[in-house]
Every structure is written in structure tokens, then in C-alpha cells.
Amino acid sequence: MEIKKKRVWYIALIGRPNSGKSTFINNLIGEKVSIISEKPQTTQKVIKWIYNDDDSQMIFFDTPGINEWSDDFYLTLKNVVVNSIKNADVIVRFIDSSRPYGNEEEIIEEILKWSKIPVIAINSKTDISLEKWPIKSNVWDVKPKLSITSSNTETYKKLIKEIKKYLKEDFPLYPEDYYTDQDIYTRITEIIREKIFVHFMQEVPYSTFLEIEELEETPKLLKMQVYLYTETESQKLIIIWKAWSNLTKIWTEARLELEEIFWKKVFLSLRVKVLPKWKKNKKVLNRLFG
Ligand SMILES: Nc1nc2c(ncn2[C@@H]2O[C@H](COP(=O)(O)OP(=O)(O)OP(=O)(O)O)[C@@H](O)[C@H]2O)c(=O)[nH]1
Ligand SMILES: [Mg+2]
Secondary structure, X not given: OOOOOEEEEEEEEEEOOOOOHHHHHHHHHOOOOOOOOOOOOOOOOOEEEEXXXXXXXXXXXXXXXXXXXOOHHHHHHHHHHHHHHHOOOEEEEEEEOOOOOOHHHHXXXXXXXXXXOOEEEEEEOHXXXXXXXXOOOOOOXXXXXXXXXXXXXXXXXXXXXXHHOOOEEEOOOOOOOOOEOOXXXXXXXXXXXXXXXXHOOOHHHHHEEEEEEEEEEOOOEEEEEEEEEEOOHHHHHHHHHHOHHHHHHHHHHHHHHHHHHHOOEEEEEEEEEEOOOHHHOHHHHHHHHO
């Protein structure tokens, strides 16, 4: 079969936490591919998603939101984003119009100025917009060209049209039906992580991480042993004793969703363990984000 040339390029989605980047990519691809929650910093690693239409193939990087905290954990996340920009040909910058323009946006401006990659700035969440443009900043790229809202995917079409102006003619890099290069370990931990973000209060989502110890896949079955690591013994006790029902919800919902994604029966064993100070442990951070 002859492979036709299309317009192909790498596009990084950048913005503060909670600005709607993952929601956009899910609606665009038409499947739940990136995890989403009401809490900030839901996305914690750069995830590549591939969008195909008749004349283009867009390889999107959904990135963790940029925030102003500067502990090891968040600095690692920020580095992950900065490195992903280096591999992008164009950046789509999400400016959450439902919140005042603040420090986080200024940090993002600095990163973008430094990167010198073309930027398409857009207003997101315009259905609940509070902030009216123009804003104070006079940085070159800041004036949003377009507005998008998840309740009106027509607004996405304009963005796609705008992105296409930046794409170059090339052979597609991935087959038409290929929409991610995530490995099975990442897909599984992302789904479980989303349920943790949804069902646990403030502290737990930010003080835990997941690791798959054993994974067995047969044509009809996916069997896994997953550990949920906390930073302290008291967090572990809270999860196991006080929040047992939340853990059960996470287990049930994750299992059902994994069965839908992989089209097979899923056996999920989820255990809680403690790894003190893991957020300062470079080895763990590299394993998670490297
Ligand atoms: N009202 C409204 N809410 C939205 C819109 N887009 C996303 N949201 C909500 O905003 C919250 C955050 O959305 P995400 O897509 O996870 O945001 P994100 O930018 O990927 O966030 P991080 O991964 O934390 O960086 C979720 O509760 C979404 O349902 C929108 O256009 N309008
Ligand atoms: Mg996200």
C-alpha cells in the first residue's frame, strides 16, 4: 500500500495545572486517553497522543501543569515539561480564562520566551470565563488567538485549523489507528492514579505513587499486583482504616475501566506500602518521570 504524505508535527500542550489540557486531548482523540480530575497536577508525566485526520497527523504532548512550587518533586515535573518543549515544533499554550492571570502564567511566559518555539496562545474554559482580555502582560505571544471550551468541540476545529498552518509535509510517523505510544504499565497506573485523584481528599493524591510489581497478560486475562506507596506510616493507616471504602471504590472503578480498555478480564491486587520521603528520592523521581 502506498503511504501518502500528510502534514505532520509535534505539538506540546502547555499551561498551568487544571487549565483543561487533558480534557482537550481526550475530546479531540474521541476517547478517554489522558486522565482528568478537578484537582490540579493530575497529569504528572508527558504523554504522547496521536491525532489523525485526512490530511494531517499531529503528535501531541500532554504535559503536567506548571506551578510555582519549588520542591524537588515539582521542579522535576517542571523539567519534564521544559524537556518536552525542546522536542516540539509548535506549542499550544492554554490560558485558563476562569482564573486571574497570575504567577504561574508568568513562569510559563519565561519558559516560552526562552524556548523560541512558535506559540499558539488560547483561552480555555471560556464557558465559565471571569477574566477579560487584554491582560497586563506585554509579552509577544501572550495575546490569545482563539478560545476553546470543552462543551463546544466546534471551538476545537478552529484550533486544529490554526495548528495546521504550522505543520510540514512529511510521511506519517505512526499508523492511522495508532493513538499512543504509552506502554501497558503507564496506562494501568494512570487509570488507577485518576481514581485516587477523584476519591481521595487533598493530601493523598500528592503523597502517593503507584508501581506495578507483577503483570501477567494472556489473551483473555490481565493480572497485576500494584503497590500504592505513601510517604508516611500514618498516611498508610488512614488509607487502610479510615478510607477503606475509598480504596474499594478505586479498586472497583479502575478494574472496570481497565477491562474496557484492554477488552479482557482484569485481576487487580492493590496493596499499600510506605516509602518514607520518596518525594525527595531522586531514584524514585527518575523512575516516575524519567
Ligand atoms: N467549565 C469547564 N471546565 C473544564 C473545561 N475543560 C476542562 N475542564 C475541567 O477542568 C478540570 C481540569 O481539567 P484537566 O483537563 O484535567 O486540566 P489539565 O490542564 O490537564 O490539568 P493538569 O493535568 O493538572 O495540568 C476538570 O475538572 C475538567 O472537567 C472547560 O472548557 N470548561
Ligand atoms: Mg492534565
